[in-house]
Amino acid sequence: MTPKYKRILLKLSGEALMGGDAFGINRQSIESIVAEVAAVARMGVEIGAVIGGGNIFRGVAPGAAGMDRATADYMGMLATIMNALALQDAMRHAGIVSRVQSALNVEQVVEPYIRGKAIRYLEEGKVVIFAAGTGNPFFTTDTAAALRGSEIGAEIVLKATKVDGIYSADPTRDASAQRYRRISFDEAISRNLKVMDATALTLCRDQKLPINVFSIFKQNALLRVIAGEDEGTLVHL
Numbered sequence: 001m002t003p004k005y006k007r008i009l010l011k012l013s014g015e016a017l018m019g020g021d022a023f024g025i026n027r028q029s030i031e032s033i034v035a036e037v038a039a040v041a042r043m044g045v046e047i048g049a050v051i052g053g054g055n056i057f058r059g060v061a062p063g064a065a066g067m068d069r070a071t072a073d074y075m076g077m078l079a080t081i082m083n084a085l086a087l088q089d090a091m092r093h094a095g096i097v098s099r100v101q102s103a104l105n106v107e108q109v110v111e112p113y114i115r116g117k118a119i120r121y122l123e124e125g126k127v128v129i130f131a132a133g134t135g136n137p138f139f140t141t142d143t144a145a146a147l148r149g150s151e152i153g154a155e156i157v158l159k160a161t162k163v164d165g166i167y168s169a170d171p172t173r174d175a176s177a178q179r180y181r182r183i184s185f186d187e188a189i190s191r192n193l194k195v196m197d198a199t200a201l202t203l204c205r206d207q208k209l210p211i212n213v214f215s216i217f218k219q220n221a222l223l224r225v226i227a228g229e230d231e232g233t234l235v236h237l
């Protein structure tokens with residue numbers, strides 16, 4: 001298979017790592033995700049990955065109720081660093097060399113985010129895992145994906161979530177909900193579709209960076225996206 005893309009930004013939600021569990025990191029889930037990522041890396045596709053933290057802590061979660069929002073958000077960003085380390089470890093087991101770069105300084109644990117260095121790692125064939133989101137409270141890791149994707153010159157953001165695309169309504173509640181195969185940024189923003197927050201969507205739109213939303217739990221979905229096949233939903237200009 002000839003990959004459609006040379007360089008991608010893969011956004012993995014924290015929930016992808018927890019699999020069927022209620023929270024935390026599920027070994028089997030992380031291993032199956034990494035197996036697909038490894039297959040993509042072996043095709044020569046350069047992969048930057050942004051990992052979420054929702055499986056450990058979310059700033060707007062009920063557990064954070066009563067907390068100062070910024071404090072809760074810093075906790076959320078620290079959670080993404082833990083996920084990044086777990087992801088790097090699983091990649092090492094799969095024979096993939098990766099580097100973790102963090103937007104918050106935790107120098108004894110991971111190196112700081114340095115754009116030029118990240119790009120060099122990508123050119124060397126290493127997967128770069130971007131941790132700690134944007135490094136700022138009040139943002140999300142989806143926005144971090146849009147930001148890092150733009151910075152590294154990725155051709156596309158691949159948003160791996162638990163649903164297999166963007167629907168006209170919540171498919172778990174509305175049987176008539178239709179999956180969009182393609183949707184424009186303007187439509188996704190104006191319809192307020194819960195695919196990504198508006199900050200992430202507008203940044204991608206401004207940077208002309210398309211997004212493909214797909215299910216991380218569907219086998220080979222990532223490989224199909226990489227092959228340029230119709231999978232999930234493509235958000236285009």
Ligand code: UDP
Binds near residue numbers: 059
């Ligand atoms: N977060 C933040 N700034 C960022 C990225 C993340 O404050 O730039 C915090 C925020 O509290 C968020 C949590 O980290 O709820 C986990 O990130 P996110 O919810 O995006 O993770 P995902 O849903 O992808 O697991």
